[in-house]
Amino acid sequence: MTIQVSTVPETATVADRLRVDRTAYLNRLVQRHSSVVSPFLELEALKNTANTRLLELAIPSTRDEAWRFTDLSSLLQIEFEPVSEAKRVEPEAIAPFALPDSYQIVVVNGIYRPELSRIDRTEGLWIGNLAHSVPAQPTLWKYLGQQLGKADVFTELNTACFTDAVVLWVGRDRAIDTPVHVIYLSTSHTSPVVTYPRCLVVAEAGSRLTLVEQFAAAENSLYWTNAVTELWLDAEAQVNHTRVQQDSPLSFHIGRTVVSQEQASHYTDTAIHLGAALSRYNADFYSLGEQTQTRVNGLTMLRDKQLADTHSSIVYSRPYGSSRQLHKCVVDDQAHAVFNGRVVVPKLAQQTDAGQLTKTLLLSPKARIDAKPQLEIVADNVKCTHGATVSELEHDEMFYLQSRGIDADRARQLLVYAFAHDVLSQVPIVPLRDRLTALTRTQFA
């Protein structure tokens, strides 16, 4: 009898095992999710496609260029369970986040909760969960899960696993002056849970909408939010979108915003990242028509050992588009911020005017930023600029305030606020802006 022994080089074994582990982890996540038979064939098809794509995908490692600085090993050590039942939530739990004079949509652990929501039926604005929205907006299948771009594992995971979706639909030429405020609340469970919030926004031609998405926790607990929001702006639509991530400091947050903009539409994304132990924001903006205007504002404020990673891409395909991106990070203690801002201008997109600026304020010697602009420009008649700065608090600035009798802590707060101000001032709703301002003051207290 002969025994054949084959050896594989050590490096390959490690790499393969990592790959296997990350694939297996993903498979367990999908399988743990009890697939309820969908009432809609289209949804069934959508989820089947996502499941098929997931077979080819794995949780990324730091070997993947797009995840170089964001190590998900800590996430892989936790087996997250899907949320099985709707948890009782008192209105008081929502009160700290509620905004006056707005439509309020409350999503608890990924499930739309009408009894906590506050919606007036307004002509031209549809707000509903998926089950109610399908009969009202039968064309929604043209939009849900249909965005451009390469398959992204966390988006596919959300598509495969979401149990409900918020659908916002603004009719042609309707200007909705009352802001729509979606609160995604996570509650604590006996074991760590993963939730899959999903939101679809369709703004028909010439319509206008102000949207606030806010991710928050009822308690300080360990959970994972894997959220996807898709926005479709038809010609000349205007959407002002504010996204506030203030998840529990123990949690994981992976979120994606993906936007398609038709001709002469205006879209603003103001994303404020304050919470979570580890967060990743993937934001992709596709300009599909001429003369689109895109404003992308970001503010990341981190302390302790938090990590927050923003990967954005603005992708043009038609001429005369313009974009302004301003991303600011304030990093304290041993926290780590990552920014990667991609702008793609192919040959067809002549006369594009794209500006990107990222500024970081490091408050501690162990704080870290990895910022990278990534301009991919083929068109020859365009104006594209980018800049990146990293600074510390200036002695002269601190001294000015201290020489007025203002103590060091207060002086630091004022200067941090001053640094963050130009992003915060883009938040279009005053009570929310004031609340965020107060939060930024206490974040580094």
Next chain:
Amino acid sequence: MIREDSNIILSVHNLTAEIEGRPILKGVNLEVKAGEIHAIMGPNGSGKSTFSKVLAGHPDYTVTGGHVTFQGTDLLELDAVNRALAGMFLAFQYPIEIPGVSNLDFLQVAYNARRSRQGLDDVDLFDFEELVQQKLDVVKMDPAFLDRSVNEGFSGGEKKRNEILQMALLEPTLAILDETDSGLDIDALKIVANGVNQLATPDNAIVLITHYQRLLNYIEPDYIHVMAEGQILTTGDKELALELEERGYDWILEKHLGVVS
């Protein structure tokens, strides 16, 4: 105003200081009494501005010798915040901009910090606004500046007026004005000088740091000190300023240091 029986507010003995190992102040002596206005003049690089920053407690400078007594206490034992709270004020040559923080809020924070040290209650915004309105007259400042961000987009003259407004509110015992006249046109200079004159009382003292004699046409100092090479070389009255205007600094440097710069 020189009065023999006035209290000594500031007393500086043989003060030496350096920045990044480079000596700048090489033995400064100065005594300032209540009610007095002093001017420190000198060529660029003489150490005048450094002297003002060292007195106010700028952390980038290291005091290497000498001592400074401020109203009977050892000034060098205090940090910048506590020097300010003890009644010292420095009007900056280049006031910094603080976007997003309204001038009114900033002034109120500084004002209440000073009150708190004096054992007084905070003044609420309503009462504070009333107080500020009165003080605006001192520097003929438009109330609209209160709602704007601190120094953001202010012209050079507006920034300097804002410094004097802060001085008016904080009512320091010793105010050091670092090149407050630099970059001002004649109208702005008159307004700033007029403001300073209104704030001078028999109980406080003012030290003007200036390169030019021009400011001294509007604020009359009791003493003029000439600083060079990190030392006060000579002291005189306002006649000295006129002589400096006419003859420059070289003759003084030559007389005291034996060199022509």
